[in-house]
Amino acid sequence: MEFKKKAEAEATIPTSALPDIVFLLLIFFMVTTVFKEFTGLQVTLPEAKQITKLPGKRDVAYIWIDRTSNISIDDKIVDVPQIFEIMWAKRNNPVNPTRVTSLRVDRKVKMGLLSDVQEELRKADCLSVNYSAKPAS
Amino acid sequence: MIKKKKRESEIPTSSLADIAFLVLVFFLLTTTIDVDKGITLTLPAKGEETKIREKNISNILINAEGQVLFDDQPVPVYNIREVVREKLLQNDKLIFSLKTDRETDYEVYVKVLDQVKQGGAKRISIAEPDK
Numbered sequence: 001m002e003f004k005k006k007a008e009a010e011a012t013i014p015t016s017a018l019p020d021i022v023f024l025l026l027i028f029f030m031v032t033t034v035f036k037e038f039t040g041l042q043v044t045l046p047e048a049k050q051i052t053k054l055p056g057k058r059d060v061a062y063i064w065i066d067r068t069s070n071i072s073i074d075d076k077i078v079d080v081p082q083i084f085e086i087m088w089a090k091r092n093n094p095v096n097p098t099r100v101t102s103l104r105v106d107r108k109v110k111m112g113l114l115s116d117v118q119e120e121l122r123k124a125d126c127l128s129v130n131y132s133a134k135p136a137s
Numbered sequence: 138m139i140k141k142k143k144r145e146s147e148i149p150t151s152s153l154a155d156i157a158f159l160v161l162v163f164f165l166l167t168t169t170i171d172v173d174k175g176i177t178l179t180l181p182a183k184g185e186e187t188k189i190r191e192k193n194i195s196n197i198l199i200n201a202e203g204q205v206l207f208d209d210q211p212v213p214v215y216n217i218r219e220v221v222r223e224k225l226l227q228n229d230k231l232i233f234s235l236k237t238d239r240e241t242d243y244e245v246y247v248k249v250l251d252q253v254k255q256g257g258a259k260r261i262s263i264a265e266p267d268k
Contacts, residue, residue: 019154026157029164046247050254051174060173102173105243111199112239114246115266122180131247132175 034058039075041066043106048133059099061090061126067106069113080116087124104132176250178261195224195233199249201240214248221256236264 041064054060063083064072071078073086090098101121105114121129197217198206205212207220224231233253237246253261 019157022154022157022161026161026164029161029168033164033168046244048176048247048251050176050251052177054173054175100177102175107242107244107247109243110239111237111241111243111246111266114243115237115239118180118263119265122183125182127180127182128177129180130173130175130177131250132173133247133251135174136251 040064040104041070041072043067043104044108045104045132045134046107047136048131049136051133051135052130054100054102054130058096060102060130061087061098061100062102062104063117065103065105065109065113065117067108069109071117080113080120083117083120084123087121087126091125098126100128100130101126102130102132176247176254178250178263180263189232193228193230193232195231197233197235197249197253199235199237199241199245201238203242203245205249214245214252217249217252218256221253221258225257230260231258232260232262233258234262234264237266239266241266 040062043064043066062073064070066072071080071083073083078086087098087101103114103117118129121127195208196206197208200206203214205214205217207217208224212220221233235246235250235253250261
């Protein structure tokens, strides 16, 4: 018995919808991209195991402290007494108020300085802090 | 006068996909998905210092050399986790009060904080260093 041969179907991938897909991806990446606003200071972060993710870059304020005790907020070197004013302004920003303060502190910084900074943060009502750390291997 | 030939005016769309790809690649490369990670802690509000009963407090002191005194017992840093777990079994209302010297390194402080959190402590208080 002979079988009927199937008709040969032309196999082509439809490419007419490709630009649409690409555009969709493009728009996704355009919306999610947050350009770096500042570079911060050179710090070596400590390591820790019990670490949590930060909620997102938009509501986070960063404070850098390097091992020579420079304090930097938004690429400006500041002194400890100035932190209150800056953080208070950030906290009460009507557009996107700071919810979390990320402390990117070098591992050789002394606790006395950090305590002074935290005291300023408490004054400025920035109570949720995150000690930036690298995941320990 | 010779009339100009009527030309069909069309915008070429064949290279549109290429342009879109180029922009896509650009955004793919500049997007940084890496999220910052760290130890989250809530500071007490100003003027919110509360008195806690003595038996519910466990003191952890760190000196300038990075040595740890846990309720008057010297404990190596990597053992804090176990001590915290034991103490929580005895009293689950325990608050761990972390106190450092002004000369203590931040690294040691984070290590101890990490250990206390690994031990399952939910209530951690940060005491101000002595001046």
